[in-house]
Amino acid sequence: MIDRRQILIGGAAAGLVATTGCATFAGSDQPDQTVWRFGDLDRVGAPLTIEGAPQRIEGPASLPGGALKFDGVDDALFIGDHPLAGASTFAFEAVFRPDGGAYEQRWFHLQADETVVPGQTPVGTRFLFEIRVYGDQWSLDAFTKGPTYNQTLLFPDKLHPVGRWYHVAQTYDGTMYRSFVNGELQGEAAVAFTPQGPGRASVGCRINRVNYFNGAVAEARFTKRFLRPDQFTGLNPV
Secondary structure (H helix, E strand, C coil), rough: CCCCEEEEECCCCCEEEEECCCCEEEEEEEEEEEEEEEECCCCCCCEEEECCCEECCCCCCCCCHHHHHHHCCCEEECCCCCCCCCCCEEEEEEEEEEEECCCCCEEEEEEECCCCCCCCCCCCCCEEEEEHHHHHHHHHEEEEEEEEEEEEEEECCCEECCCCEEEEEEEEEEEEEEEEECEEEEEEEEEECCCCEEEEEEEECCCCCCCCCCCEEEEEEEECCCCCCHHHHCCCCC
């Protein structure tokens, strides 16, 4: 258990470790990719705040190292980094387990910092992974917004059972913005994307502390180039 609002800067907390920056992982060494593994939050390349009492649990067997369980009430991580800042094409992947609960759950948020100009409304440049829960099923909601784009990829007819591990991804190839569950296309749209600036992230809720997530997150990968589904890591986690 983790005391509420612990603030860590590159230190250890109750056996949880995150890694950020250029990452090395099994079968690959890609300097344009950042990997965060949530079962072990020890080496953080940016300030990290842990709120509530997220618990370390076993993750999918295909991704050893554990996962972090969020209670859907007040558990969250806040990380002082936006790993896709500056990317003109990208792949944003995550392995997670939704456990049902509230209809709207915004469980992964990358927020670009913006200068607030008096009299003007900030753009709110960001990426989001969300879910919509329909009883014992869920659908993926991928979202990105910036000065030249505002796109939601939500398809309520693409439903999946809760209580299982999934790989999800959102990608951009220079023209098309796409979302995937276990490598299967959920939907796509043409987007006039422009790179986002530096910023911060939240895991387990939206960055303004609403729409908390009931479930677990094992890993996230941020690649500053387009990846095809056959290049994703962690597909079909069990």
